[in-house]
Amino acid sequence: MIKKSPTLQGLRYVHIEESEAEVARIQQALRAGGYEPQPLSVQTADELAAAIEQAEWDLILTDWTLPTITAKAALVQLADRGVDLPVIVVSKVAGEEVIIDALKAGAHD
């Protein structure tokens, strides 16, 4: 059970990321920025679909490319399901092409 700090703002998000270390690092960065992170980590399209169905979320964070799902495919899946959530791509690569593709697919950053 997550204990909420009274001064931190709760942030419920789905994190599409295969590395647990990355999930933890981002959680730490968000906590340092004044949020109380409540992430659900997923690695496949099915897990993403199930996560979307089971709860209300504030945000989607996603790596650009995973072996099982790409951010672009995830964004298309979200759009197909009529999910209207801000999506931020957090990637190791950030070429111009990646940025344009991500924004075109509906990412906010």
Added chain:
Amino acid sequence: MLKDRLVRLVPAVKQALQKDAERKAYRVMEEALRENQSDFRKLVEGAPLGIVLLDAQLRYTKVNQAFCRMVGYREDELIGQTYKLVTHPDDLAQNMALVGDMLNHQQTGYQLQKRYVRKDGRTIWVTEHPVSGALLKSRCHVLAAFVVDMTERKEAEAQLRLSKLSIDQAGEAILWFDLSAWIIDVNEAACVMLGYSKDELCRMAVHDIMVSAMPDLWPALRSSLKQGETVRFEAINRTKDAGSFLSM
């Protein structure tokens, strides 16, 4: 967002959440506005009075069903036509002057009793309450008008005038009393017979002029009149010059 530059993460999250909240609030507002517009359209469409909107060339762009029924034209026959189509030729000049004044911003609205000529040729009386498009803050409509059909009222008024004229011209004295026996109206013959002016009589009670039997008779008379019955009785009437005459 690069994984090795997470310093940008929190501002990016804040910005994304804020934009998301604004977008959703805007969508809720848009939906409420659409619902309002839809409700407003239903209200205008179902209103019992005529409502029309006119463009810069003073052509009907919107007319509701009440207006269509009033003038006997279908909606598609009215759209694109100017108000001259239904305005009686004798009322057109005055109407054009008032519209001209309003459009030159000398007025925000006015009220005009005028005649319409229906599609079937019948003339009807209406009261128009136009308001300028500037008041409505409308970019595509320069004028809106609410129209009330006054034909029945005009006919009733004419009937009333005729009845009053007949009573006024009658040779018999006619007096109207309230239930407390005060005189509320009289015709010309009553004034002549009793020698009082209309104003004087309207400050008097029935006992002041019908002197015989009235104090005893009035309670029973009032009771009968309240039940809508007609009562006939004889009375001696006192005139202003202290004369008297018998009436039935």
